[in-house]
Amino acid sequence: xxxxxxxxxxxxxxxxxxxxxADESRTLSSVSKEVKKIITTEGKYRKPGAPIDMRHTxxxxxxxxxxxxxxxxxxxxxxGNFDIxxxxxxxxxxxxxxSTITSFQLSPDKKDYAMKFNVSAQKDGLYxxxxxxxxxxxxxxxxxxxxxPVYVGEGKLKKKGQQLIxxxxxxENLSISKAQETIxxxx
Amino acid sequence: MIIYVVLLAFVxxxxxxxxxxxxxxxxxxxxxxxxxxxxxxxxxxxxIGGNANRVGLDYDNIRHEPAKQVVLKAIGRQGEVVTETTTxxxxxxxxxxxxxxxxxxxxVYAKLKKSQGDVRWDVAVLDNTNGDSQYxxxxxxxxxxxxxxxxxxxxxxxxxxxxxxxxxxxxxxPFAILDSVxxxxxxxxxxxxxxxxxxxxxxxxxxxVSAGDGTERELQDGQIVTSHYDGEDGLYILGDEGGDxxxxxxxxxxxxxxxxxxxxxxxxxxxxxxHSEGDMLDMRVAFGEGFGNAFSAIATDDPIYYDTSGQxxxxxxxxxxxxxxxxxxGWFSESSIQRILYDLYDRHDxxxxxxxxxxxxxxxxxxxxxxNTPAFTSIFSFISALQQENSEYLSEINDILQSEDIxxxxxxxxxxxxxxxxxxxxxxxxxxxxxxxxxxTNKVDTHKYVLFSLNQxxxxxxxxxQTNGRGADPDFGLYRTSPFESVGKAEEVRLQFEQGRxxxxxxxxxxxxxxxxxxxxxxxxxxxxxx
Numbered sequence: 001x002x003x004x005x006x007x008x009x010x011x012x013x014x015x016x017x018x019x020x021x022a023d024e025s026r027t028l029s030s031v032s033k034e035v036k037k038i039i040t041t042e043g044k045y046r047k048p049g050a051p052i053d054m055r056h057t058x059x060x061x062x063x064x065x066x067x068x069x070x071x072x073x074x075x076x077x078x079x080g081n082f083d084i085x086x087x088x089x090x091x092x093x094x095x096x097x098x099s100t101i102t103s104f105q106l107s108p109d110k111k112d113y114a115m116k117f118n119v120s121a122q123k124d125g126l127y128x129x130x131x132x133x134x135x136x137x138x139x140x141x142x143x144x145x146x147x148x149p150v151y152v153g154e155g156k157l158k159k160k161g162q163q164l165i166x167x168x169x170x171x172e173n174l175s176i177s178k179a180q181e182t183i184x185x186x187x
Numbered sequence: 188m189i190i191y192v193v194l195l196a197f198v199x200x201x202x203x204x205x206x207x208x209x210x211x212x213x214x215x216x217x218x219x220x221x222x223x224x225x226x227x228x229x230x231x232x233x234x235i236g237g238n239a240n241r242v243g244l245d246y247d248n249i250r251h252e253p254a255k256q257v258v259l260k261a262i263g264r265q266g267e268v269v270t271e272t273t274t275x276x277x278x279x280x281x282x283x284x285x286x287x288x289x290x291x292x293x294x295v296y297a298k299l300k301k302s303q304g305d306v307r308w309d310v311a312v313l314d315n316t317n318g319d320s321q322y323x324x325x326x327x328x329x330x331x332x333x334x335x336x337x338x339x340x341x342x343x344x345x346x347x348x349x350x351x352x353x354x355x356x357x358x359x360x361p362f363a364i365l366d367s368v369x370x371x372x373x374x375x376x377x378x379x380x381x382x383x384x385x386x387x388x389x390x391x392x393x394x395x396v397s398a399g400d401g402t403e404r405e406l407q408d409g410q411i412v413t414s415h416y417d418g419e420d421g422l423y424i425l426g427d428e429g430g431d432x433x434x435x436x437x438x439x440x441x442x443x444x445x446x447x448x449x450x451x452x453x454x455x456x457x458x459x460x461x462h463s464e465g466d467m468l469d470m471r472v473a474f475g476e477g478f479g480n481a482f483s484a485i486a487t488d489d490p491i492y493y494d495t496s497g498q499x500x501x502x503x504x505x506x507x508x509x510x511x512x513x514x515x516x517g518w519f520s521e522s523s524i525q526r527i528l529y530d531l532y533d534r535h536d537x538x539x540x541x542x543x544x545x546x547x548x549x550x551x552x553x554x555x556x557x558x559n560t561p562a563f564t565s566i567f568s569f570i571s572a573l574q575q576e577n578s579e580y581l582s583e584i585n586d587i588l589q590s591e592d593i594x595x596x597x598x599x600x601x602x603x604x605x606x607x608x609x610x611x612x613x614x615x616x617x618x619x620x621x622x623x624x625x626x627x628t629n630k631v632d633t634h635k636y637v638l639f640s641l642n643q644x645x646x647x648x649x650x651x652x653q654t655n656g657r658g659a660d661p662d663f664g665l666y667r668t669s670p671f672e673s674v675g676k677a678e679e680v681r682l683q684f685e686q687g688r689x690x691x692x693x694x695x696x697x698x699x700x701x702x703x704x705x706x707x708x709x710x711x712x713x714x715x716x717x718x
Contacts, residue, residue, distance in 0.1 A: 039400065043460055043628055045415050047439055048480060048521075049494060049504070051463035076466070076626060087429060087498065126408065128396060130430040132497050134504075139511070141504045142464070145431035145496050147398040149410060157316065157408045160393045160428075162356045165317050169266035172321055175314045177356040179295065179324035179340040186335045 041146065042074060050142035051076050052133040059150040063124055066095055067150050069117040073133065078108045082135040084115065092127040092150060094119050117148070124153030218263040220270040222286030225335045226261065230254040230278045230295050232362035233344035235435050241493035241505035244435055246346055253278025254342070254362050255369055258296040263289065264328065273300065290328045293338050297322035297361035299369060306376055308384040310368050312361035315390035315423065316409045322361040322391075351499050353428050357393055360434035364389055364424060367440035374486040375448065378550035385451050387444075389422045391434060396427040414439055416446035431496040436503075438483035438492040445482035449475065453553040454671065456564040460629035464506070467519040467625040469634055470565035470607065477524025477566075484508040484525075485532050485546060509533065516591040518566050518604055519631045523591035527566065530587045531573070539590035542583040552576060560599050561668035561695060562608075563636060567601035605631070608697075611639035611713060618654055619700060620710040627705040637698040637713055644693050646718045649677070650686040651700060651711045659709035661685040664699040667692070678703070688718070 037058040053074040059067035075082060084102045088094060095118040104113045121127055129148040136142050149155075163175040234252035238245045259280050260271040269291060274280045285291070297312040298321065313319040324342045342362050345355035372384060392409050399410025411423040414433045422443050425433045433439045449455035457475030462468055468476070484490045490510070495503035508529050516523040530540040532549060556572030557564055570588065574581055574596070585595050593604070600608050609619055625631040641647070651661040660682055665674040674696070677687035680703075702709040 041412070041461075044401070044412055045459050046413050046461055047415070047442065047494070048476070048492070048506075049463070051461070051466070053461060076463070085497065085502075128398065128430070130396075130427075132430075132502065134502075139506070140514075143494065143496055143502065143504045145397045145413075145425075145427075147396040147410075147427065147430055149396075149398050149408075157394060159316060161314065161317065163314075163317075163322075163358075165314075165320050170268065173318055175317055175320040175322050176294075177322075177324055177342075177358040179293075179326055179358070180343055181293075181326040181341075182337075182339045183326075183329050184337045185332055186337065 046144070048142075049144040050082065050133050050135040052082060052135060052144050054131070054133075054146045056148050059119070059148065060155065061120070061150070061152055063153045064120060064122060065152075066118050066120045067152075069119070069129070069148060069150070071115040071117065071131075071148070073104070073113045073115070074111055075106070075113070075135070076111065077106050077135055079106050080135070080137070081105050082113075082133060085132040085134070087130045088119065089127040089129075089150075091123055091125070092119050092121050092129070119150055121150070121152040124156070126151055126155050126157045217265050217267040218269045218286060218289045218291070220261075220282075220284045220286070222284055222331075224285040224287060224331050224333075226282045226285060226291070226293070226331070226338055227335070228280060228293070228338040228340065230257060230259065230274050230280065230340050230342075232342035232366075233346075233359040234363060234366070235344065237436075237491075237493045237495060237503070237505070241491050242495070242503045243497070243499075243501040244432075244495050246344075246348060246351075246500075249344055249346075251341055252363075252366065254295065255366065256299045256301065257362070257365065258298045258300050260294045260296070261285070261291045262294050262325075263291060285331050287333045288330055290330050292328045293326040293340055295324050295340055295342070297365055299365055305381040306383075308372060309386040310365060310372075310384070310389065311387075312364050312389045312391055314392045315406055315411070316392040316394040319388070319390070322358070324358050353393075357426070357434075360393075360426060360432075361389075361391060363434050363437075364391055364440055367437040368444055370437070371441045371444045371448070371482070371486045374482075374546060375452075375550065378547045379554070382452075386420055387422065387447060388420055389424060391424040391426050393426045393428065395423065395425050397425060397431055414443055416443045416450070418450065422447065428500070429498050431494075432500055433494070436494050437487060438480075438489075439494055441483040441486050442479035442492075445479040446475070448482070449478065449553075452558075454558045454560075454564050458629055458634070462521055462629065464511075464520075464522045465514040466521070467515065467517070467631045468521060469629045469631065470518060470567065470601065471563050472629045473519050473521045473524050474565045474569065476521040478528060480508055480521065480525040481528035481532075484529050485549075490529060490533070509535070509537070513591060516593075518593050518601060519625075520591070523593070524566055527570075527587055527591055527593075530590075531584070539586040542580055542587060544577070544580065548573065548577055559669075559671065561671065562599035563697065563699075565599075565601065566593070567596050567604070568599040570596045571599045608636045608638050611637050611698075611715070617712045618710045619713060620655075620708055621700060621702050622708045623705050624707075633705065634699055634701045637700060638695065639698065639715060640695050641691055641693050641715075643717065644691065646688065647691050648686060648688050648714075648716045648718055649698065650714045650716075651677075651684065652714070653683040653709060654712055655708065655710040656706075657683055658704055659683060659706050659711075660703040661709070661711055662701050662703050663687070665689060666697045666699065668695045668697060 040055040055072040061067040127150040131146040133144045231251035261269040299310040342358040345357040347354035394409030399405035456471045490508040493505035560568040
């Protein structure tokens, strides 16, 4: 399929992260400089919401290593502004002071708006940077959520679910949780 | 004495690791349901909705909502299913013929299953991050004793009102999703009392986030891109606390279910891609997305569409499907489409809307003329069929169209609105141009539809060659129009030229032409040659 072929080409071409990093990140143990894959929401299905797409470099780093993630927001909007609200998973630390909300002033001749993250974690796992884009005003406000995965070490998902996963006698694979229950006997 | 044997089984799936425990297996004999006792009860789940302004979820108003039509089983100590049933529309159930003094527990499945009668369905909510395990809630083992009993079970929200976070299992979520799906199905059943809904698997997890490319491995990690219909038999729904949860955003669930409905019962020529209010979309995308939004309002009889998100699910946005101010209205606008469809349906007359058709006429077109139209599915194909089948409302329909700056529709091709279709035989096939004047990928004029007829069955070569430079990467899709079917697509990564060879029957065809590179303007010669 065409899209897959193009992504492969992009992977081969890669994007080498420059070492010209902010001073803060130089103080940390090490910095990623490997070839990075680009991930984008452009062209993908999206539920109704703000007309904002996101492109970002993939983040796969060792424990303690700083992942430098270049993010580009793409929008068809040409006036006003849009906000990006950022939250990091617990355990994921930014080596720079991170504003909770970043506001971008839209320009009629510009469609790309850049952000950069320098993040690291001291424990193995799959972490997320969550971004909530907001555009418009009043009744015209629209939002769109994004998440950037940061793979640290083996980068395995730490599943949040607390259910018991059980293979039932009939072979069903069940995700079981305890219900609130009342029992009454009718004499 | 009962001895429990617990077997640990580690099931390695292709890409993800899923740890499962096998069901406790004691040494008591299995229970046979040949007794005289009954267990009755009601199954509910914690339901919440949007705040009054529909921004954010309202955790201060949790109500116990009946879990309608869900599968329920009585389970014995050996893990055996003693008997099973489904709840009714009040969430109530009855299990009969149970023996005295046996220990049973009630297991409730996040699953709707009806395999007999005029109406049939099969919908399950599964955890895509745990090997597609089926969500269930269970009660405790308790004796039937010697009398009838009542066992009520509730699936809890898992929300800590003190800490304002989910602190327990979010067991209500799968049942809330089912409730939205059932609401959508009931609207369809109101128009068609004999319908068999194809199996649907709804994938939801607390790990489902707005990330990834949607590969199999990513889906198993919960990176589902966004809530979506997968084009086959699955919905994927976000469940990311603090990011975006959609289980209580019922319009979103029903919007995505609407895509499933279009795919299974009507026809969706929607090419997908990014879309937003105010965009001038390819007419197929505009109709598909506008239909999804309108159907969510029609199914719920609530025109306020909302999507909650953010920390503590306290943020979000809402739109009034009926009253939103038109922003660049027209046949290319998903917002116009949703307003038109909802106005055709609803009982509330406003502005130019003096029509209240209800759902049946819309449904009849969707599963009839719209499914079989020789044109691509759009507002043109839909309205032209609706007018034919309801000619007494022609004036009222035109009034609603006019309110969205759409002049009267005369045929399924939108002939009087824009040069959407070109006839190959009368226009020589040369210099058919696509442009990005209105945006890229899936906006107006990024695709051109070329109509042609073949008098002879045979093997044909279809080719596109660029006539205005070198930078375009032409692609095409080929469709036979009666019955409407996709013949093939030619989407090689190649500049200037594209080609495909097909065995074609005599008849009418549409060639859907586009430029993958989205040049400002790309023009092509079209050649269709019999080999």
